[in-house]
Amino acid sequence: MQRRRLLLLTSLVPTGFFLSRYLKALALQPQPPIDYRGQALKLNQLAAGIHTPADARTLVDFIADIFSDELPPRSASRGIREKIAAAEFATVIDPQQLIAEQRVAQAWNKYVQTIAAPLDRQVTAAEIHNLRDSFLSIANLSWAQGGRTIWTVPAIYATQDNGAIAEGCRAIESVRIFWDLANMPQNLASARIRVSQGVLASDLLQQARKRPSTVTHGSYVSVGVGAGNSVEIAARAYIAKNGIKAFGKAVNGMLDEVLI
Numbered sequence: 001m002q003r004r005r006l007l008l009l010t011s012l013v014p015t016g017f018f019l020s021r022y023l024k025a026l027a028l029q030p031q032p033p034i035d036y037r038g039q040a041l042k043l044n045q046l047a048a049g050i051h052t053p054a055d056a057r058t059l060v061d062f063i064a065d066i067f068s069d070e071l072p073p074r075s076a077s078r079g080i081r082e083k084i085a086a087a088e089f090a091t092v093i094d095p096q097q098l099i100a101e102q103r104v105a106q107a108w109n110k111y112v113q114t115i116a117a118p119l120d121r122q123v124t125a126a127e128i129h130n131l132r133d134s135f136l137s138i139a140n141l142s143w144a145q146g147g148r149t150i151w152t153v154p155a156i157y158a159t160q161d162n163g164a165i166a167e168g169c170r171a172i173e174s175v176r177i178f179w180d181l182a183n184m185p186q187n188l189a190s191a192r193i194r195v196s197q198g199v200l201a202s203d204l205l206q207q208a209r210k211r212p213s214t215v216t217h218g219s220y221v222s223v224g225v226g227a228g229n230s231v232e233i234a235a236r237a238y239i240a241k242n243g244i245k246a247f248g249k250a251v252n253g254m255l256d257e258v259l260i
Contacts, residue, residue, distance in 0.1 A: 037148040039066060047155035047172075056089035057081070060172075066150065080255075087171035087259040091158065098158050098168025099258045101125040101132070107257030108181055114250045117234035123181065123188065130191040131177060132157070133165045134201035141205060164202070174258045182231050 046059040060081050090097040102125040109122040135157065142152035157173055158166035169177065180187055194200060239247045 036150065040148040040150050040153055043150050044153045044155045047153060050089060050092040053086065053089045056092070057085040059088065060085040063172075083255075083259050084171050084175065091168070091170045095158075095166070095168070098166060099171065099174050100168050101128040104128050104169060104174050104177055104258055107254045108178060110257065111250055111254040112231070112234075114253075115231075115234045115238040115247075117231045121181075121185070121188075121231050124195075126195050127188065127191050128177060129165070129167070130195050130200060131180065131187060132169065132173070134187070134191065134194075135173075135176070135180075136165045137200075137202040137205050169258075171259055175255070178254065182235075183229065185229055185231070 043059075043062065046055070046062055050056050050059060064077065064081060087099075091099060105123045105125050105128050112119075112121050136154065136159070139152050139154040139157065140163075141147075142149075143154050156170065156176075158168060158170045160166050194204075235247065238250070
């Protein structure tokens, strides 16, 4: 569980996106007992109840408070919190403001080009959609089976009236996508296979309900930092050559592409 705390660290501290080993070490430090179920229920309630800008800021601050031991002081992260909260409110209140998957893909691809990561780490809108569908599908499955943790909260995702993943993203959701692309290449590889087959993870899970013993979370999405990550290697090389400020500018530029 503590390893999974990395997700929100990267959401609120942009330059942490690719310092995964350092963040992992922080996350593995001894922690006091935490009411994960209570956190999840509260997070789901807040994510599902955004009606005002203050509601969105409460959601972002609640997430930040969960990771207060690892995050810098509020004053140091105030700007990014405000930006995420403003975009989150806009995307929740007006479906027309949802962040297009093509926009997410373009922002990520620009970042990949900036740090000179391999071209095969660039993505398409179809791959982004397939990834998002897998995230929501696993969240719904985990929640239905009693997996009440902050990592299985379904209310953070933009959905259609029928419950399927929407064509555009909420703000916090888009940051989660960037984190996954940066740290979990195996999830992108799986999404590409599904895209080539013309199926979604939700389709496969629905089929697997006829064979319950075959339904496993790991079959569709992983959580944790993958080994041999070419994006992380490129990011470290970029930092060594250009410095941490230039790297931070690259990451902030990617976020600005979707949060403004």
